Every structure is written in structure tokens, then in C-alpha cells.
Amino acid sequence: xxxxxxxxxxxxxxxxxxxxxxxxxxxxxxxxxxxxxxxxxxxxxxxxxxxxxxxxxxxxxxxxxxxxxxxxxxxxxxxxxxxxxxxxxxxxxxxxxxxxxxxxxxxxxxxxxxxxxxxxxxxxxxxxxxxxxxxxxxxxxxxxxxxxxxxxxxxxxxxxxxxxxxxxxxxxxxx
Amino acid sequence: xxxxxxxxxxxxxxxxxxxxxxxxxxxxxxxxxxxxxxxxxxxxxxxxxxxxxxxxxxxxxxxxxxxxxxxxxxxxxxxxxxxxxxxxxxxxxxxxxxxxxxxxxxxxxxxxxxxxxxxxxxxxxxxxxxxxxxxxxxxxxxxxxxxxxxxxxxxxxxxxxxxxx
Numbered sequence: 327x328x329x330x331x332x333x334x335x336x337x338x339x340x341x342x343x344x345x346x347x348x349x350x351x352x353x354x355x356x357x358x359x360x361x362x363x364x365x366x367x368x369x370x371x372x373x374x375x376x377x378x379x380x381x382x383x384x385x386x387x388x389x390x391x392x393x394x395x396x397x398x399x400x401x402x403x404x405x406x407x408x409x410x411x412x413x414x415x416x417x418x419x420x421x422x423x424x425x426x427x428x429x430x431x432x433x434x435x436x437x438x439x440x441x442x443x444x445x446x447x448x449x450x451x452x453x454x455x456x457x458x459x460x461x462x463x464x465x466x467x468x469x470x471x472x473x474x475x476x477x478x479x480x481x482x483x484x485x486x487x488x489x490x491x492x493x494x495x496x497x498x499x500x501x
Numbered sequence: 502x503x504x505x506x507x508x509x510x511x512x513x514x515x516x517x518x519x520x521x522x523x524x525x526x527x528x529x530x531x532x533x534x535x536x537x538x539x540x541x542x543x544x545x546x547x548x549x550x551x552x553x554x555x556x557x558x559x560x561x562x563x564x565x566x567x568x569x570x571x572x573x574x575x576x577x578x579x580x581x582x583x584x585x586x587x588x589x590x591x592x593x594x595x596x597x598x599x600x601x602x603x604x605x606x607x608x609x610x611x612x613x614x615x616x617x618x619x620x621x622x623x624x625x626x627x628x629x630x631x632x633x634x635x636x637x638x639x640x641x642x643x644x645x646x647x648x649x650x651x652x653x654x655x656x657x658x659x660x661x662x663x664x665x666x
Contacts, residue, residue, distance in 0.1 A: 352529070370647060374507070374617070375530055470641075482642065489622075489641060490633050495525060495651040498641050 351379050354440075355463040357454045357484065358384045358429050363469035365432065367499035371467045372436040375497065382440030383461050384429045387453025388422055390446050451487025458492065467497045506534030506592070507616035512606050512636065513539045513581055513595075518621030520584070522651035526619045527588040530649070537593040539581050540609055542602040543574040603639030611645060618648045 356371060358364045368384070376382065394414075422444055429442045443461075447453035458466055468485045485498050511526060513519045523539070531537070545567070578595050585593040598605040610618050623634040633650070641648050 367647075377529070485641070489638075489650055493652060493654075495649060497647060497649045499647045500644055 350464075351381070352377070352464040353461055354380050354382045354465045354467060355454065355458045355461060356382060356384050357450070357466065357468040357488065358386050358442075359450070360425065360428075361469065361471070363471045363499075363501060366501050367467055367469035368432065369436060370499050371497065372438050375467075376438055378439075380438075380440070382433065382438050383457065383463070384433060384440070384442045385445055385454055385457040386422075386425060386429065386442070387445050387447050387450040387457075389448065389450075449487065450484045451491070454484070454488055455491045458494065463494055465495050465497065466492055467499065470498055470500045506532065506536060508536045508538065508613055509617045509619060510538050510540055510606065510610045510613060510615040512602075512618070512620040512640070513541045514624045515577055516621060516624045518623050518634075518651070518653045521653045522619050522621040522649075523584065524588065525651045526649065527590060530617075530619075531588075531590065533591070535590075535592065537585065537590050538609075538613060538615070539585065539593065539595045540598050540606055541574075541578060541581065541595065542598050542600070542605055543570075544602075545570045603636045603643070606636070606640055607643045607645070615646055617646060618644055620648065620650055622650050622652045 354371075356368050358368065426442045426444055433440060433442070443457060445453035445457045447456055454466065454468070457463075466488055468488050470482050470485045489496050489498065509526065511523050513523065574597070578597060581595045585595070596609070598609055606618065618640060620637045620640055622637055624636060637650055641650065
């Protein structure tokens with residue numbers, strides 16, 4: 327309880343305009359996936375809004391057990407055994423690591439200091455909001471469309487979710 | 502774009518949310534050679550309360566109400582100009598638009614070749630339970646350029662504390 331209060335106070339300070347004219351140090355969460363839209367949003371942020379005092383966290387949401395949404399599983403579940411599952415999990419981990427490395431490269435390229443993070447959540451929007459709370463974000467940056475999974479190709483549902491559930495300012499990039 | 506200065510549109514009404522959004526922009530995002538345009542969609546608020554319909558066909562009363570509304574709006578516009586001065590935004594102006602707020606803001610931003618739209622998350626609407634106002638919602642879904650939706654910390658922190666109880 328005590329720490330939540332302190333965190334809330336700190337969040338409040340950094341997302342409210344400073345009284346003294348000095349800028350408070352910001353933590354910025356940028357929602358990332360492999361879509362062009364997300365990349366453009368990040369680049370726009372880096373060129374127009376990013377301050378050198380910002381700590382930027384690129385967050386990618388991974389839905390758990392996504393590797394099970396594959397034809398292999400659906401077509402012949404009874405033939406799958408421990409080793410095959412292990413293999414699938416390992417491949418999934420590799421894919422995620424490669425993704426995060428790509429995002430880290432992008433940050434370096436645009437000279438943005440910070441970290442990359444992968445979140446597990448039921449939906450991409452939830453993942454971003456949880457990450458924002460975890461790192462104490464003062465600003466969230468998102469594109470307006472990304473890569474939906476097959477069940478969620480609805481345009482803009484992630485940015486919509488983020489906008490409605492965020493406690494802090496949200497920058498929605500539209501191309 | 503960053504060198505020659507961007508054009509930024511800020512949606513303003515009388516609410517604290519709009520003022521907070523403007524201050525947030527001025528503190529964290531504004532660059533000295535940016536052009537800042539405050540857009541206000543003047544609405545005749547008192548007409549919504551049915552007092553006109555009680556006295557149909559009384560033109561002088563309607564005229565009086567219109568004048569009062571105009572005065573109220575003009576005072577608000579002047580306050581916005583003063584706010585620009587307070588925030589030391591040198592290349593700024595206040596523009597009044599007419600019509601449906603969300604739609605007009607998006608259109609005006611297009612015609613001004615704006616690079617960013619800044620808005621609060623709520624305005625003067627009476628439905629307080631919504632997390633996002635209808636105008637900001639419209640703007641985010643229809644804008645052609647990035648939109649910054651600013652959340653007023655007091656209102657939103659209070660809300661989440663109430664939810665936790």
C-alpha cells in the first residue's frame with residue numbers, strides 16, 4: 327500500500343506539467359510489434375517528442391501459448407509428445423528473442439536510450455497497460471494499427487484499449 | 502519538419518482537462534519555433550436546458566440569450582489568448598470553429614497542415630463515468646496526424662482509488 331502511494335505520487339509528478347519550469351524525468355512506454363505502423367510511431371516519437379532525459383521502454387506483448395495456434399497442434403494433437411512441445415516452446419522463445427533484438431537495434435539506430443521488454447498478457451492492450459504500470463510510465467506511445475492475431479484483426483483495437491485504460495497521456499500515431 | 506517548426510493544434514474548452522493538456526504540451530513537447538493553434542468550438546450551452554422552449558416565439562429573449570452566450574465565449578477566447586502568453590508561446594493563436602466539435606477539429610487540422618493534435622481526455626460533458634470523452638474519441642479515430650490524449654492526473658487517480666475500494 328505504502329509503495330503504491332509513493333509510486334502514484336511519482337507518476338503524478340511526472341505526468342503533470344512541472345511548476346518550476348524544470349522538466350521531470352520521464353519514463354515512456356512505446357507499444358511495439360513487427361508492423362510498419364508501430365515502427366513509424368516509434369520513429370515519429372524519436373524525432374519529435376523524445377527528450378534525452380527520457381527513459382524509453384519498448385514493450386512487445388506476447389499472448390501465452392501462441393505457439394499452440396498452429397496447424398500442427400490442431401491437426402494431430404494426440405500425436406504430440408513432450409519433445410515436440412519442447413521444440414515448439416524453444417522455437418517460440420527464439421522468435422521472441424529475435425524480435426526483441428530487432429527492437430533494440432531500432433532504438434540504437436534512432437539514438438534512443440532505454441530498454442526492450444516482452445510482456446505476457448491476454449491481449450496486446452492489457453500487456454501495454456500492465457507494463458506501463460510496472461515501469462511507472464509517464465507517457466504511452468502507440469500506433470493506431472498493428473498486427474492483429476487472426477482473432478483480432480480489428481483495426482485500432484489496441485490503441486483504443488490503451489486510450490481508455492491509461493492513467494497517463496497517450497500519444498496515438500496515425501499514418 | 503523538426504527544423505522549420507511544426508504546426509500543433511490544441512483542442513480547448515473551459516474544462517480543466519483541456520488546460521492541463523495545453524500545459525503538458527507546453528512543458529514537454531513544445532519547441533520555440535512551433536506554431537500553436539488553439540481551437541475552440543463555441544457551443545450555446547444554456548439553450549440545452551429548455552428555457553427557450555418555455556417561451557416560444559419571444560425573439561428578444563432569444564436574442565438576449567444569444568448575446569450572453571457570445572459574451573461568454575468571447576471571454577473564454579480571451580482567457581485562452583492570455584494562457585498562451587503565460588506559457589510563453591510566441592507563435593500562437595486562438596481560432597474559433599463552428600459545428601460538430603470532433604469533426605471540425607479534424608478538418609481544421611487538415612487545412613492547417615497540422616503535425617500533431619493535442620486534446621484532453623474529457624471535457625465539459627456531463628457523463629462523468631466515461632474514461633474518454635466523445636470528442637477525443639472521435640479525433641483519435643479520424644485524425645490524419647498523431648494525436649496526444651492527455652489525462653488529468655487528479656481525476657484519473659481519484660477514479661482508480663474509488664475503483665479499488
